[in-house]
Amino acid sequence: MIATPYLLYLGHSNDEIGIKTSRGLAVFRPDICVGEFRHDDCGLTLNLPRMDFAAAYAAGARTLVLGIANAGGKLGEDLVQDALAAMEAGLDIASGLHQRLKDEPRLVEAAVRLGRALHDVRDPRPDIPVGNGKKRAGKRLLTVGTDCSVGKMYTTLCLARALAARGVPADFRATGQTGILIAGDGVPLDAVVADFISGAIEQISPDRHDAGWDLIEGQGSLFHPSFAGVSTGLLHGAQPDALVLCHDPLRRSMRGLPHYTPPGLADCLEANLRTARLTNPDVRVVGIALNTSAMDEADAIALCARTAQEFDLPCSDPYRMGVEAILDRLLESDAATAATATETV
Amino acid sequence: MIATPYLLYLGHSNDEIGIKTSRGLAVFRPDICVGEFRHDDCGLTLNLPRMDFAAAYAAGARTLVLGIANAGGKLGEDLVQDALAAMEAGLDIASGLHQRLKDEPRLVEAAVRLGRALHDVRDPRPDIPVGNGKKRAGKRLLTVGTDCSVGKMYTTLCLARALAARGVPADFRATGQTGILIAGDGVPLDAVVADFISGAIEQISPDRHDAGWDLIEGQGSLFHPSFAGVSTGLLHGAQPDALVLCHDPLRRSMRGLPHYTPPGLADCLEANLRTARLTNPDVRVVGIALNTSAMDEADAIALCARTAQEFDLPCSDPYRMGVEAILDRLLESDAATAATATETV
Numbered sequence: 001m002i003a004t005p006y007l008l009y010l011g012h013s014n015d016e017i018g019i020k021t022s023r024g025l026a027v028f029r030p031d032i033c034v035g036e037f038r039h040d041d042c043g044l045t046l047n048l049p050r051m052d053f054a055a056a057y058a059a060g061a062r063t064l065v066l067g068i069a070n071a072g073g074k075l076g077e078d079l080v081q082d083a084l085a086a087m088e089a090g091l092d093i094a095s096g097l098h099q100r101l102k103d104e105p106r107l108v109e110a111a112v113r114l115g116r117a118l119h120d121v122r123d124p125r126p127d128i129p130v131g132n133g134k135k136r137a138g139k140r141l142l143t144v145g146t147d148c149s150v151g152k153m154y155t156t157l158c159l160a161r162a163l164a165a166r167g168v169p170a171d172f173r174a175t176g177q178t179g180i181l182i183a184g185d186g187v188p189l190d191a192v193v194a195d196f197i198s199g200a201i202e203q204i205s206p207d208r209h210d211a212g213w214d215l216i217e218g219q220g221s222l223f224h225p226s227f228a229g230v231s232t233g234l235l236h237g238a239q240p241d242a243l244v245l246c247h248d249p250l251r252r253s254m255r256g257l258p259h260y261t262p263p264g265l266a267d268c269l270e271a272n273l274r275t276a277r278l279t280n281p282d283v284r285v286v287g288i289a290l291n292t293s294a295m296d297e298a299d300a301i302a303l304c305a306r307t308a309q310e311f312d313l314p315c316s317d318p319y320r321m322g323v324e325a326i327l328d329r330l331l332e333s334d335a336a337t338a339a340t341a342t343e344t345v
Numbered sequence: 346m347i348a349t350p351y352l353l354y355l356g357h358s359n360d361e362i363g364i365k366t367s368r369g370l371a372v373f374r375p376d377i378c379v380g381e382f383r384h385d386d387c388g389l390t391l392n393l394p395r396m397d398f399a400a401a402y403a404a405g406a407r408t409l410v411l412g413i414a415n416a417g418g419k420l421g422e423d424l425v426q427d428a429l430a431a432m433e434a435g436l437d438i439a440s441g442l443h444q445r446l447k448d449e450p451r452l453v454e455a456a457v458r459l460g461r462a463l464h465d466v467r468d469p470r471p472d473i474p475v476g477n478g479k480k481r482a483g484k485r486l487l488t489v490g491t492d493c494s495v496g497k498m499y500t501t502l503c504l505a506r507a508l509a510a511r512g513v514p515a516d517f518r519a520t521g522q523t524g525i526l527i528a529g530d531g532v533p534l535d536a537v538v539a540d541f542i543s544g545a546i547e548q549i550s551p552d553r554h555d556a557g558w559d560l561i562e563g564q565g566s567l568f569h570p571s572f573a574g575v576s577t578g579l580l581h582g583a584q585p586d587a588l589v590l591c592h593d594p595l596r597r598s599m600r601g602l603p604h605y606t607p608p609g610l611a612d613c614l615e616a617n618l619r620t621a622r623l624t625n626p627d628v629r630v631v632g633i634a635l636n637t638s639a640m641d642e643a644d645a646i647a648l649c650a651r652t653a654q655e656f657d658l659p660c661s662d663p664y665r666m667g668v669e670a671i672l673d674r675l676l677e678s679d680a681a682t683a684a685t686a687t688e689t690v
């Protein structure tokens with residue numbers, strides 16, 4: 001539905017976490033990303049060719065993805081001006097911001113006049129049901145986190161790829177705008193009306209009967225005062241058989257809230273298990289994923305080894321070191337469950 | 346903004362919990378309710394005069410309040426037909442259902458043609474911020490529950506009245522459609538977009554400096570698989586100093602989910618305290634409110650006494666027995682805190 005390939009927007013950003021949608025697309029869908037757009041004061045790059053809108057269109061780009069995030073998701077004046085210029089140059093616009101493109105009259109006017117499309121990836125589908133907590137067929141893994149933006153989407157995507165590589169049917173279930181742009185489907189969970197959070201997850205991860213796994217992208221954190229409600233509903237709707245805890249070991253305060261410190265891993269594991277047990281009493285933790293992108297390799301490996309030992313769980317940086325140990329644990333417990341089930345029969 | 350007095354709608358309802366908005370208005374705002382509208386197959390009454398739309402208009406009614414609830418909040422064909430007839434008879438329409446009056450073309454057409462107003466009480470204001478978890482001045486009490494529809498709004502309203510009667514400044518902060526219709530203000534929390542749940546509560550309960558209390562109406566339950574996300578964000582946004590746990594002792598399964606049993610009071614108290622501590626480490630429980638409306642008086646009193654003893658907390662049915670013991674505990678701990686603060690200074 002969204003015309004590809006993409007030009008990825010960085011704008012004036014100087015906050016690595018703020019460009020995570022653009023970076024996620026560059027990393028996981030390089031095949032559909034022709035370049036990046038950034039202003040001179042932007043200190044970041046995706047290592048794609050830097051292009052203005054006309055050059056991007058000439059190179060084949062058909063949609064400018066406003067792949068930047070900010071608390072509250074406002075559409076600032078700079079974004080509006082850039083989007084207008086991009087449309088003049090021939091590009092459609094896709095956005096994952098809370099504030100909708102279609103609510104900005106200047107963009108709507110330009111889209112109509114120029115025949116361009118405006119895609120608000122954060123508009124949920126209209127038929128989301130209230131959650132019912134009924135046990136569904138099939139197996140589900142959910143990534144949870146000590147904070148927002150600690151690698152839940154990356155971890156989930158790495159797990160989905162690695163499972164598929166082992167020949168196990170595996171589907172990535174996107175719950176955020178980047179994931180949706182990558183997967184082509186999913187639910188923008190933070191934009192769903194509060195009463196329907198768990199129902200939205202039940203809807204995107206229905207019964208499955210092929211012995212495969214749904215890998216559900218987590219959101220927020222039970223310990224984030226702004227977003228824990230989303231994380232709670234997600235845990236209940238996912239009714240996960242397996243959890244992977246994601247963590248940024250260098251994070252000193254909760255994302256956007258300098259007055260809150262991240263929880264310890266043990267507290268976070270326990271809180272997630274306790275919450276998840278409401279809809280799946282058999283939930284287990286099968287691994288810990290650390291985002292070590294800011295650490296050197298020896299330190300990262302040592303930290304993962306120490307963490308694995310402390311919690312008796314496989315631990316790795318999924319993007320840097322792979323997820324094989326976590327998958328071994330996941331499929332081990334899976335096999336054990338199957339064996340028990342067979343014995344019972 | 347909504348023209349009074351009201352005609353309260355019962356329609357075809359035979360489920361007492363389904364008419365809680367209409368009943369809440371009849372109980373707490375009898376001064377603005379002239380009658381009830383029900384079809385012949387409706388087995389319930391608010392003990393108000395039964396009126397058709399024309400008679401209600403003649404008796405002074407200006408708005409039909411569609412004060413009934415159903416899972417998902419759909420606007421059924423019967424409601425649409427009744428609302429159309431009411432508009433023809435001269436009445437405006439107010440609704441707390443998820444599905445909006447303004448999204449039903451027949452209602453919009455009739456409203457325009459007849460000059461009537463359509464009020465969707467569940468439309469949140471557009472400027473709700475993301476929560477920040479910062480400590481606010483003033484004191485807050487939040488009602489929490491073992492389930493939905495166990496008396497949180499009644500309890501909160503009783504506490505607000507009783508506090509005011511003792512000369513303590515007290516404001517009821519509504520978070521549901523009935524509460525909003527009663528108080529004339531508040532936030533329809535279950536209709537807020539998921540990322541803004543805690544921020545919505547921070548907004549309706551800002552800093553206060555008059556030594557009074559905000560009494561915040563709870564929603565859902567941490568143990569309800571459909572709605573625990575709402576309850577979690579509400580706990581975090583309220584940053585309550587005091588909790589009152591509300592419970593229906595005769596409830597055998599979670600509201601709308603026959604496959605889920607309600608939690609025990611001890612588990613529920615502990616889970617709410619644990620969740621609330623994220624934004625207020627000093628949170629305390631000051632009482633338990635039982636909805637004993639289906640029990641005889643001796644049994645109700647005995648159960649409250651047993652519960653009080655078991656948990657070392659004041660326990661009553663607020664509507665039936667008052668809330669004086671709970672207020673004593675609340676103001677005691679309040680005085681203790683003030684004394685400690687003075688000593689520290």
